[in-house]
Amino acid sequence: MAHAxxxxxxxxxxxxxxxxxxxxxxxTVPGEQIxxxxxxxxxxxxxxxxxxxxxxxxxxxxxxxxxxxxxxxHAVISGPGVLHSTAGLALGYSGDARMLCLAGQIPTKALxxxxxxxxxxxxxxxxxxxxxxxxxxxxxxxxxxxxLGAAFxxxxxxxxxxxxxxxxxxxxxxxxxxxxxxxxxxxxRSPDPGAVEAALQLLxxxxxxxxxxxxxxxxxxxxxxxxxxxxxAPVTSELGGRGIVSDDHDLSIAYxxxxxxxxxxxVVLAIGTRFMRxxxxxxxxxxxxxxxxxxxxxxxxxxxxxxxxxxxxxAETVRALLDGLGDLDDREAWxxxxxxxxxxxxxxxxxxxxxxxxxxxxxxxxxxxxxxxDELTQVGYTARVxxxxxxxSTYVPATYQGGLGFGFATALGVQVAHPGRPVLSVSGDxxxxxxxxxxxxxxxHDIPVVAVVxxxxxxxNIARSQRSLLGMTVATDLHNPDFVALAESFGARGVLxxxxxxxxxxxEDAFRRADGPTVIEVPVGEMPSPWSLIRLPxxx
Numbered sequence: 001m002a003h004a005x006x007x008x009x010x011x012x013x014x015x016x017x018x019x020x021x022x023x024x025x026x027x028t029v030p031g032e033q034i035x036x037x038x039x040x041x042x043x044x045x046x047x048x049x050x051x052x053x054x055x056x057x058x059x060x061x062x063x064x065x066x067x068x069x070x071x072x073x074h075a076v077i078s079g080p081g082v083l084h085s086t087a088g089l090a091l092g093y094s095g096d097a098r099m100l101c102l103a104g105q106i107p108t109k110a111l112x113x114x115x116x117x118x119x120x121x122x123x124x125x126x127x128x129x130x131x132x133x134x135x136x137x138x139x140x141x142x143x144x145x146x147x148l149g150a151a152f153x154x155x156x157x158x159x160x161x162x163x164x165x166x167x168x169x170x171x172x173x174x175x176x177x178x179x180x181x182x183x184x185x186x187x188x189r190s191p192d193p194g195a196v197e198a199a200l201q202l203l204x205x206x207x208x209x210x211x212x213x214x215x216x217x218x219x220x221x222x223x224x225x226x227x228x229x230x231x232x233a234p235v236t237s238e239l240g241g242r243g244i245v246s247d248d249h250d251l252s253i254a255y256x257x258x259x260x261x262x263x264x265x266x267v268v269l270a271i272g273t274r275f276m277r278x279x280x281x282x283x284x285x286x287x288x289x290x291x292x293x294x295x296x297x298x299x300x301x302x303x304x305x306x307x308x309x310x311x312x313x314x315a316e317t318v319r320a321l322l323d324g325l326g327d328l329d330d331r332e333a334w335x336x337x338x339x340x341x342x343x344x345x346x347x348x349x350x351x352x353x354x355x356x357x358x359x360x361x362x363x364x365x366x367x368x369x370x371x372x373x374d375e376l377t378q379v380g381y382t383a384r385v386x387x388x389x390x391x392x393s394t395y396v397p398a399t400y401q402g403g404l405g406f407g408f409a410t411a412l413g414v415q416v417a418h419p420g421r422p423v424l425s426v427s428g429d430x431x432x433x434x435x436x437x438x439x440x441x442x443x444x445h446d447i448p449v450v451a452v453v454x455x456x457x458x459x460x461n462i463a464r465s466q467r468s469l470l471g472m473t474v475a476t477d478l479h480n481p482d483f484v485a486l487a488e489s490f491g492a493r494g495v496l497x498x499x500x501x502x503x504x505x506x507x508e509d510a511f512r513r514a515d516g517p518t519v520i521e522v523p524v525g526e527m528p529s530p531w532s533l534i535r536l537p538x539x540x
Contacts, residue, residue: 010144011172013179014102015040017148023073025049025064025416026102027057031077033104033119033169038075049416049445054081056409056435058088058101063413065097067371067393069218071155072413075102078166079119082127087403089131091410092162094399096215096240098155099162103128105137108168125166133161141174149182157187159216159296189295189313191320199269199291199308200324206267208334209233210258215240216272216294218392220315224271225249227318232331233269234261234338239397241273243389253342254385259536260341264334267291270306272314276400279303283538293317345385345533352530354500355382358522361500362424362452363388365507370422371396371414375407377428378461379454382530405434411449412442422450422511429455429480439490442517450510450518452503453483456525464529487519495520 008016014037018026025047030038041048051057057074065072072092076085082103092099105124110117121127128135134154138147144167151163203209211233217224221244228235228251235245236258245252253261255277262282271293280303284290289307292300297311310317349356358379366372372387373396374380380398389395396414398406411425432453442449463476484494493510497503497520510518 009036009040009173009175010138010141010167011036011040013144013176014148014167015044015046017145017152018046018073019044021071021152023071025073027051027060027064027072027074027413029054029057029076029081031081031104033077033106034075034102034172036173037102037167049441051409051441052437053435054084055087056412056438056441058085058099059091059406059409059435060413060416061099062088062092062095062097062406063373063396063410064417065092065099066095066396066410067414068417069098069393070417071098071100073100073102077104077119078106078124079121081119082124083121086127086131087406089128089162089164091399091401091403091406093131093133094401096160097162098160100151100155101128101132101162101164103164103166104172105166105168107170108139109170111168128164128166131162132164133159135164135166138165138167138171141171141176142178142180144176145179146182149184153184156184157189159294159299189316191293191310191312191317195308195310196317196320196324199310200321200326202267202289202291202307203231203269203321204326204328206231206233207331208261208264208337209267209269210261210265211235212258212268212270212273212275212278213237213241213244214271214273214275217241217244217314218272220318221245221392223315223318223322227322230322230325230328232328232335234258237273238277239384239399241392242395242397243392246390247388248390251338253338254345256348256385256533256536257338257341257345259539260344261337263540264337269293271318274299274302276303277536281538282536283540285540288540348533349386352382352386352528352533354524355379355527355530356386357500358454358503359383359387361504362426362507365504365511366424367422367511369394370424371411371418373407373411373414373423373425374398375425375427375431376402376404376461377426377431377454378527378530380407380426380428381461381534383426385530385533405431408432408449408451409435409438411451412438412447415447415449424507425449425451427451427453428460429453429457429483430459430478432483433480436486439487439492439517439519443491446516448510448514448516448518450507450520452507452520452522454522454524455480455483456523456527460526483519483521487517492516493518497522
């Protein structure tokens with residue numbers, strides 16, 4: 001822990017701990033309950049980025065964490081501040097993000113008493129526990145070291161998940177005269193040699209191997225690429241692992257192509273992924289042997305026990321497999337099937353116009369190392385299967401949480417983490433307006449995110465679903481502002497782009513300027529549904 005001044009307060013100890021743990025940015029909406037903490041942080045070199053809404057602050061912390069693998073921190077007051085930020089914490093939970101929520105709390109003497117003090121809610125700690133992997137309270141000044149130590153230990157080890165620490169207002173300002181101590185428990189993340197050997201036997205005997213990767217495998221892209229090449233196995237990811245093996249590699253295939261191959265696969269290696277759709281929707285039988293690699297033992301067994309379970313770090317496990325692999329046949333017939341499956345998907349994608357045309361335009365304008373932050377919009381859904389990703393963590397998608405409106409504020413967090421790299425936010429008109437007021441934050445702090453808003457004046461996906469289910473639409477038509485004028489009213493640039501060509505030119509111009517945020521409005525009509533390529537039927 002960083003050295004705190006003599007007779008330091010809890011707030012000063014917390015700030016010193018953040019510095020010691022390498023925290024560089026804190027997103028916040030300030031308030032009286034956390035002012036002592038923010039004052040202590042302000043006296044360090046940590047950058048403070050104030051948002052206009054706590055939900056947005058949490059989304060920014062998510063974007064920071066999800067795009068870097070580091071800890072994304074946000075600080076909020078109790079009650080409404082905590083409740084507003086729960087959407088971001090739930091997103092982080094589903095997206096395997098290392099987020100730290102520092103939450104204010106009412107004075108200790110009022111906890112659980114129902115006095116109606118400002119920002120009081122019943123059982124705030126219970127609320128935080130529901131959307132994090134761990135949550136704790138600094139009950140006394142002396143416990144600050146152990147509570148924060150436990151929080152950071154949880155962030156560093158095991159499956160990445162948000163954690164939260166709440167501090168009552170009176171405790172936050174109290175002096176720490178005799179702080180307790182914290183020692184990280186030992187944790188072994190190495191794979192069991194016997195399980196590695198069992199996995200090797202299956203992989204070496206396979207005729208039609210496949211590799212599925214998720215966010216838990218983002219730390220070893222080079223090793224996974226080499227493993228796929230040694231195995232001569234196609235690699236795919238639904239969302240979190242996209243770009244681990246570059247999409248311009250011959251062995252990288254789209255998720256629908258993996259579905260086409262699923263009936264033939266005999267050995268499947270799933271690394272750091274929930275692996276939910278293949279197990280639950282595509283189907284399992286006794287002809288396919290599954291090897292799971294994950295730090296989360298519960299996740300490995302959630303649906304069905306695998307043939308081999310490796311509860312271990314992905315990078316260590318992949319290196320062990322590479323070291324142990326023997327000679328393999330060329331699997332030419334299998335690789336021919338892989339290529340044919342990918343060609344079939346490319347033919348299917350051709351009917352998703354104009355989405356694929358817009359995606360090609362955006363991919364062409366976005367450098368290979370640029371970030372693409374999608375949203376719950378027709379173009380965003382299609383991006384899951386049609387937008388090439390070349391590097392890990394550069395595709396920041398909606399998770400299974402499916403919370404509309406996360407994209408723009410998340411992109412701001414990504415940009416703060418990567419000031420020299422282009423960040424493209426893609427939203428619909430409905431989702432963008434959730435956090436559009438953060439344009440003020442982007443302008444004030446010179447955050448040059450380029451936000452594309454596809455405007456069809458409705459909640460298009462919900463409308464399509466309602467027409468199928470109800471035979472009509474309910475509450476899906478939207479009245480929208482002039483998005484160009486809206487952007488300009490905040491001091492941002494606003495551009496209207498008609499069609500893919502104008503969109504590509506507008507994005508390239510905005511990246512070239514990099515002088516603040518840009519909003520590009522793209523008027524669109526009804527688009528074809530991409531869901532037949534996302535929600536795929538049982539095939540075995």
